[in-house]
Amino acid sequence: MRDSIKTGRVRSAWRWSANHVFTLLAVGSTVLVLAPLVAIFIYLLYKGASSLNWAFFTQIPKPVGESGGGMANAIVGSGIILAIASAIGIPIGIAGGVYLSEYGRGRMLANAVRFTADVLNGVPSIVMGISVYALIVLKAKHFSGYSGGVALGIMMIPTVIRTTEEMLLTVPSAIREAALGLGVPAWRAVVSVSLKTASPGIITGCMLAFARVAGETAPLLFTAFGNAFWSTNPNQPMAALPLQIYVYAISPYDDWHRLAWAGALVLIAMIMVSVSLVRYVASRGILKGAS
């Protein structure tokens, strides 16, 4: 009797410590994951915030040798290029994901598409830049903002396609059948019921893809090319934040280094703001108690 109580105590002490060790491990890992992000942000603030001023957002770069100037053209350029990329990558990606999950289950074509998307996801971004250079820039005989948008748009497709597929697969078939059972045409059931039910996850996937390509430099080197002047015409070479940061960071001038830090800070802030904004807008339509 006494023995069993004793072992009971030992066991519960063991359980207590095991429980706490694992909780600690989980919390520790979370902190470890968050630490680099926080560190980068703090470092960027420390290095870049002092160079942020009104001129940074309103002026274009000054010629070599003059101090001051800003990255207004690159901020606008990045916005335009990313808008083009999203306009290409998100619709194609979502449509592809719908095909994979709703129509193509078990078909050869679907397996091929899924495999291609996974490979495409692994293609180095510089290769994407060269491919678009060969396919579009060489044909057009000049660099252009839209070719940069196309390169980034293609890079968005695999992430969007796969998250759309995964999220649609989590929609219970009972919900699909409920729609079909009401005499709703299949396409309408997909758009208004399946996609809508899966939309929070799909939006997250799109934002992930967006954030990933927003900081890409390599695909833009041979496509958008960069521009030291105002350029809002997508058919002309266009400035972009990552390109500008790249050029300034490898330059020999201290003033440009400072601007590069400020540019990096602005780039990260832009990504964070746009992602949060989309999430906020998307979450407003969701009703009480909806899962």
Next chain:
Amino acid sequence: MGVGIRVTNLNAWYGDNHTLQDINLHMPANNATALIGPSGCGKSTFVRCLNRMHETNPIARATGSVMMGDLDIYKDASPVEVRRRVGMVFQRPNPFPTMSIYDNVASGLRLNGFRNRRVLDEVVERSLRSAALWDEVKDDLKRKSGASISGGQQQRLCIARALAVDPEVLLMDEPASALDPVSTSKIEDLIFQLKSQYTIVIVTHNMQQAARVAENTGFFLNGKMIEFAATHKIFTNPTDKRTEDYITGRFG
């Protein structure tokens, strides 16, 4: 108004599995017909053939004829047209989680392109009243998600949703099996009332339920319909030995 359903030589397969074999029966208009039998006997497949939901599974197929009134649903109509005339209520409540209570009921009409607000308001109220849910949800119609109410309410919401498109036939695949006794008796009362306007086919594992709500009962076993007769006859004086064994609980 409901229509009668006449099924002739209905066969159904899942891949190589012959799940329904030569089913013949006639379900009169504005009656409730109960289908009983052990799990896997083909009852669910049978009701899914009545609104062509069976064929949404790529490996499934069916042959034979199902007449609803004058309409042969496998020859004269597309699956979408059939499902507009035949409402279905599933085993587990499946309201659309992203839609409000109102939008759930209106969904059948809206998703088919119907937009007239005043008519929608009327249809939603009438359907929720028919499903005996109106008084419980009328204050939260557009505020609460269809998934936020209780399971029994969700199932009545699904019935309201099916009624809103004004079907002639209502298929119910074990509509109360996931519900508590109170909700179950509400659903049964409802079936009793709805019979006057719709032809109802209900699959159930609960034999008392079949006895309470249905005029006719069919007994399925291993993909065949063993016996189809007036409910009181099936339960008091079945013709087939296997039916008797099943309802007396000797197997299944």
